[in-house]
Amino acid sequence: MINPIYIVAIGLGTAFSLGLLRKLGKEFSFWVTIFALGAMAFISGHWLSAFLSHQITSTVITTAGGKAPFVIVFNMGMTEALFSFMVTMGAVFSGFYLHDRLIESGPSAMAVLLAGTMGLNGIILTGDIFNLFVFMEISAIATAGLVLLVSDFKALQAGFKFMLASGIISGLLLLGIIFLYNSTGTLNISELHSKAGVILKSGGVATYLITIALLLELKPFPANGWGVDLYEGAPSGVSAFIASSSATAAFFVFLKVLPLGGDISLRIAAAAGISTFVFSNLMALSYKNTSRLLGYSSIGQLGLLVGIAGLSKHLGDKTLMIILTLLGTHYLAKAGLFWLSGIVKNPNTDEWRSLRKSPVLFAFFGVFIFALLGFPPFPSFFGKWELIMGLVATKMYWWAGAILLGTMFEGIYLFRWFSRALKLQNNDTATPAVTIYSILPVVFFGFFLFYAGYYTSTFVPALRVMCLAPLLFILLLGLLDFLPAFLKNIISLAGVTAYIVYLWPHIQGNTFKIVFAGIFLGGAILALIAGFYRRGKHMGFYPMTMLMFLGLGILVDASNLLELFYGWELMTIGSYFLLIRGERSLPHGLSYLLFSLGGSLAMLFGFALAHASSGSVDLSALNHIRIMPALAYSLMLAGFMTKTASLGLHIWLPGAHGEAVADIHFMASAILLKAGVFGIILVLGGMGNTQPYAQKILFVLGWIGALTALIGNIGAAFQESAKYLLAWSSIGQLGYIVFGLASMTHLGWLAAYGYTITHFLYKGILFLLIGGVAFRVGTADMYKMGGLIKRMPFSFFAVLIAIITLAGIPPLVGFTGKWLVYNMILSKHLFYQGVVIIISGVIAFLYLFRLIHVIFLGQLKDRNRKVKEVYVWLLIPAYLMLTAIFALSMFPDMMLARLGRMLTPSFPEGALVWDGFTASSRYGTFNLQIIMAVIGATFAAVFLWLVFANRKAQKVKQFNIFYSGEAPSRPELTHYGYNFFAHYRKAVGFMATPLVTRFWDQLSQGLHGLSSYGRAIYTGNAQSYLYHIVAFVVVVYLLSAGGIS
Amino acid sequence: MLPVLLTILVIIMLLGGLLAVEHKSLLIGVISAGLVSLTASIIYVILAAPDVAMTEAAIGSGLSTVMFLYVLRRIKGDSNA
Amino acid sequence: MIHIALAGGALLIFIGIWGMLTKKNIIRIIIGFSLFDTGLHVVLVGLGYLKNRTAPIVDADLPAKAASSQSVDPVPQAIVLTAIVIGLAVTSVLLVFALKLYQSKNTLDINKLRDNTND
C-alpha cells in the first residue's frame, strides 16, 4: 500500500513547486494541480478499494521514526480512506470546475487549493489532536483564500467574517487541546480515547471546549451567520468545495472527537444538530438567493449529521450506514447544485429556468434536489428510512418528528425552487454559460449519485433486486429520449408487459393485488395505447411515466414496508413530473409534491412505529401496532390520503388534474389516485375495527369520506372547464371509496372495491375522451362547446355510457356501488353520513347532466364546425373500457362475487348472498340483468317515441335567438351552459370556497413569517456573528454544566 | 523574587492590552499591542521558554507590528475607535 | 507562578475578546484578535511551566540525564511556537482583508462593512 503521508507530500510538494513552474504558463500549472490532486485521490482510493475488498485492516502510520503516542501518526482505516477519497475527489472536480478562475488568479491560487486539500486530508488522517488543529488552520486559511477568487465586496466581507469566526473558534480549540494534554499527558487521539477515566476526572471542560469548537466549525444554529454568508459570498466552485470537501472533513473530525466528551457531548450534539437542521431549513424559506438557500441547506444537512452522531447510541450499529448515506448524498448533490449555480450565474431562484436550455443539466438539477430530500433510488432514501426506523424503535419520537419537520421545510423551498425553474416562462433568459469545465463535474457527480444509490441498496436486504430493475429500464428510456414519441411508446409498452409477466406469478390468487395490478398496469397499457396519439418527441415524458407506473408496480409487488415506501416514492416523483406538464399547473404541481412529501414523511413515521412494535418491516407489521397505534394508523392514513385527495388534503388535485392533457389526466385521476386506496386498504386491514382507538379513527375517517364526497361534487358543479369538473368529481368519488372502507363492513368494502374498479373504467373513458374533445376544440370550457354529438358520435356514446355508470343510474354497474353503499348505511345506521352521501349523489346528477348536455347536445358552434372526431388512439382504450363496463354490468357476479369471496374471511358478516345473478342483502335483493332488461326496454320505447314525435322538428341556426332586441356583446356568454349553477353558488358556495385552501395558505404564511423573523439573527455584521459564537459557547455550557464533569 | 517580577510584567501586559483596545488613536493601539507581545516574551523567558520568547519577540512584537503599521499607513485620517 | 501566568493570560484573552466584541473599527478588532492570541499563548506556556525547573535545552546547566527531572514541559512550548506563526499568518490575512474592505467602502466601521443585498 502507498504510504498516506504521500498525500501530504504530493500536495505540498506540488504546491511549493508551482512557484518555479510559473514560466511554463498557467495552463500547465493548472494541469499539474489537477494531476497532483488526482494522485492524492488515487492514494486514498487505492486504500479504500483494498479495504472494501477486505484485503487489509486499519493501519497506523508513524512519522519521524518514533513510537506511536509520542510522534504524530496517521490513521488509515476504512472510514478514513473513504472520507479522504471524498474530500480529494471533491477538490479534483471543484478545481477542474474552477479552471477559468484559477487561470485568472495564477499559480498562487492553485497552490492554495492544493494546500487546502492537503489540509483537509490531514484533518481526516491525523491521529494527533494538535496536528489536527494545524491542519484545520491550513484549510481555514486556504478557504479564505479561495473565497477571494472572485473580487467583489460580497466575497471580501464573507471571507473576513469567516477568518474572524474561525480565529475565535480555533482559539477555543487550542485552549481545550492544551488543557486536555495537561490532564491526560498525551495528544494522541487514540490514546485520549482510552483515557476516558482521566478525562472524566480532570478533562471535562477541556473536552467541552474541543467539542464545542469542532461543533462551531460545522456552523450550528444560531451561531452560523458567518457560515451562510461564506456560502453566499464565495464563488460557486469554491462553495461546492466547502459544502462537499470541507464539510465532510469537518464532520469527520467531529465524529472522531465526539466520544471523548461522553454522554453529555452526545446530548449536546443531538440537540444542537437537530435544531440546526430544523431552523436552518426554516430560515431558508424566506430567501430567494440560491447560494444562500444552498448554504442553509448545507448547514442543515450537516446539522442533521451532527444530530445523528449525537444519537448514535440509540441508532446502534446502523449509525455509520445512516451517516454515510446522508453525507454521501449531501456531498454529491450539494456540490452539483453549487456547480450548477455557477453555470446559471444569476443567484435568483427563478432564474434557474434558463437552465432548461440545456436539458441534461436541468435533469441533473432535478436529480440533486430529489436526492437531497431522500427520494429513491438515491442513498439518502435508505439513510432516512433507517434513521427514522432506528429513532422510533428506541422511543426517540421527538427527535424523529423534528427531523421529519426539518425535511418538510427543506422540501418546501427546494421544491418551490425546482418547480418554478421547471415551469416559468423561459424566453427572456440568457443561455447558461456551459463549458466543458463546468459541465463535466456536474454530470459525473450526477451519475455517481445513481451508482451510490445502487451501491447502498445492495446493503439493504429488505429491497429485492427486482425493485431496481425497473430503474435500469427507465434509465434506458432516458438515454433514448431523443427518439420520436411513438417508438418510445412501443418500448414503454414492452416494458410494462414485461413487468406484468414478471409480476403475475407473484400475485396469482391474491384478488386484492390482482385488482390493483389490473388498475395500475392494465391502466398503464391503456394509457400507453392512448399515447400513440402523441406526435413529436415529448422529451422527458416517457421516463417519468414509466417511473410512475413501475413505482405503482413495485407498490403492488411490495413484500415489505421498505419496498412499499420505495415504490410509493418512485411513483410520487414520476407523477409529479406528469402533473406539472400542464400549461398552468405550476402551483398545483408544486402543492401536489409538497403534500406528497408531507404525506410520505407521515407514513414513514407510521411505518417506523409499526416496525418498532413488531421488530420487522414485513407488511404484517401493520397488523395490530402496539406502540401509539392511534398515532401510527392516523399518520399512515393521512399519508395515503394525500394521494386520494381526501378532504383537507385535496387542494392540489383540481388544478393539477384539470391542467393535464388527456392521457395524463387519465393516468393521474383514474390510476394514480388508486394508489392511495391501495394503501388505505392495507392500513385498515391491519388496524381492524375492534380496538377503541380504531373505532374513533374509523368514525373520523367515515366523516372525512362523506364530506369529501360532498365537497368534491359541489366543487364539480361550479366548474366551467370540463377537465376541472372531472377532477373535482374524482375527489367526490374517492370520498365514496374512503367512506365505504371506513365502515369496515363487508358491504362497505365491497362497494369500495366496486367503486375502485368502476371509477377506473368510467373515469378512464371520461378523461381520455373529454380530454380528446378539449384537445380538438382547443378549450376545456364547456360553454364554448355544444352540439359536438354530430362531429364526435363515438365519443358521445362512450361518454354517455360512462356518465350513466358514474351517476349510479341503473342498469349499469355504477348502480351496484350505490346500492351497496346505501345498504351499508342502513346496516350500520350511519344516517347522518348517509344524508351527506345521498345529497352528494344528487349533486352528482347536476354536473354530470351538464357534462353531456353542454358539450354534446345543443347547437354546434361555428368555429367547431370542422372539428374532427377524437383521435382513434384515444377511442380504442376508451372502448375497451366501455366493453369492460358492459361486461361487468351484465355479469356483476363476475366481479362482486369474487370480491365477496375475498372479503368474507375478514368480514364474515353481512356478505351478499348470491343466487344465480341475484344478490341479496338484509335489505333487499337485486339482479342487475333483470334491471337491465327492464330499463333497456323502457329506454328503447321512449327513444322510439321521441324519434317519432320529433320527426317534424325544424333545424335552426345557432344564433337564431332573441334577447329582447339587444345584440349580446359576448354571445358565447349567453350560452345557457355558462355559469349554469350560479344560483347554487350563492346558496352553498361557502362550502366550496376553499376554506381548506385558506388554512394551508395561512399555515404557509405563518411559517414564512417565522422565517423572516428569524432573519433578524442574520444581520450580516461580522461582530454580531462573533457575539453569537461566544454566546453559543457560554449558553451551551451553562445549559449542560451539570453534565460536564 | 521571580513571582513579583512576573506579576509586574503581567500587570504591564494587561495595561498594554487595555491601552491597545481602548486608546483613541489606532497608532498607539497598534504599538501597545506590540508592547504586549514584548512583555509576553519576557514572561516566556521567566517561564523557562526561551524559544517561545525569541519567537514572540521577533514575530509577535516585531513583524506583526510592522504589518499593522503598513496597513495603517494605507488608511489615512482615521483613528477613532 | 503558574497561577499568575494563567490568570494574566486569561485576562488578556478577555481583553482581546472585549475588543473584538465591542469595537467598531475593524483594525481594532484585529488588534483584539491578536491580543486574544497572545493571551492564549501565555496560558499555554504557563500551563507547561513547572516550579524551579529550567528550559528544556541540554547544556552545561542541564545534563541529558537530568533533563526529565529538571526541565519544564517542552510540549506546550513546541505547540506555542507553531501557534505563534499560525497566528501571524492569520493576522496578516485579516489585515489584508481589512485593507481591501476599507478600500472598497472607505470606512473601517464594521457596521457599515456588510452586504445589504441579501434577499
Added chain:
Amino acid sequence: MLKKLFALILIGGLGLIFFQLYNQRSRREGLTKTASYYTEKGPAETRSANIVTSVVVTYRGLDTLGEVTILFAAASIIGFFLKRSEKGSKDKTIRNQSSELLQTGSMLLVPLIFLLGIYVFVNGHLSPGGGFQGGAIIASGTVLAFLANPSFEGGRTLIHILESLSGMFYVGIGVAGIFLAAGFLDNRIFPTGNVGSFISAGAIPVIYSIIGLKVGAELSAILYSLRDTKEQQ
C-alpha cells in the same frame, strides 16, 4: 451601551468556563508521559540539545510542515489577492526617500541582520532559536531595507525561488526519511553526531535552515505585497 453590557456578561460566562478549566486541571509535580519521553529519549534519539527543537522539527515535524504551509498559503493569498486588485493602477506610488544616513546605515546593517538570522537557525538544535526566529529576523532585515529605500526591489525573484525551493526541499527531506530512515521527517537520514556539537542531530539543522529560509522568504513576500499596495488617495 447594551452591547457592552452584553459583552461583559458573555465574558463573565467565559470567565466561569475558564475558572472551571483552571480548577479542573491536574496539578502536576512532574512531566507528563509524553514530555518525559521527549526529555529522556529526545537527546539520545535525535541528538539535538534543544529538546523543543527536537519536538518541533522531528517528533512533531508534521506540525511544523503544516505551519510553514500556513505561512505559504497566507503569502500566496496575500500575493495574488493584492496583485490582482492592484491591476490597472500601474502608477508607482511615490515614496518618500529616507535620509542618506539611514540608507547607508541600513545597507551595512541588512547583511548583518541576515547573517544573524542564519546564525539563529543553524544553531537551532543547540541553543534557543531556530527556523521561525531566524526567518523572522531575516524578514526584519527586509523591513529595514524597505525603510532605508522605500522602492527597494532587490531580491524579489530570489524570494520566490527560495520560497519554492525551500518548500520542495523540506518535503523532499521528509520523504527521504521514509526511505533512508524510519519514517516521514525522521532526522536520522544523516549521521546524528553527538549532542551539543554543531554537526549533530542529523537532519535537524538542515531542516531548520530550510524552515528559516522558507519563513524568511514567506514573511518577506508578505511584506513586499503589503508595501506595494496602492496608497489611498
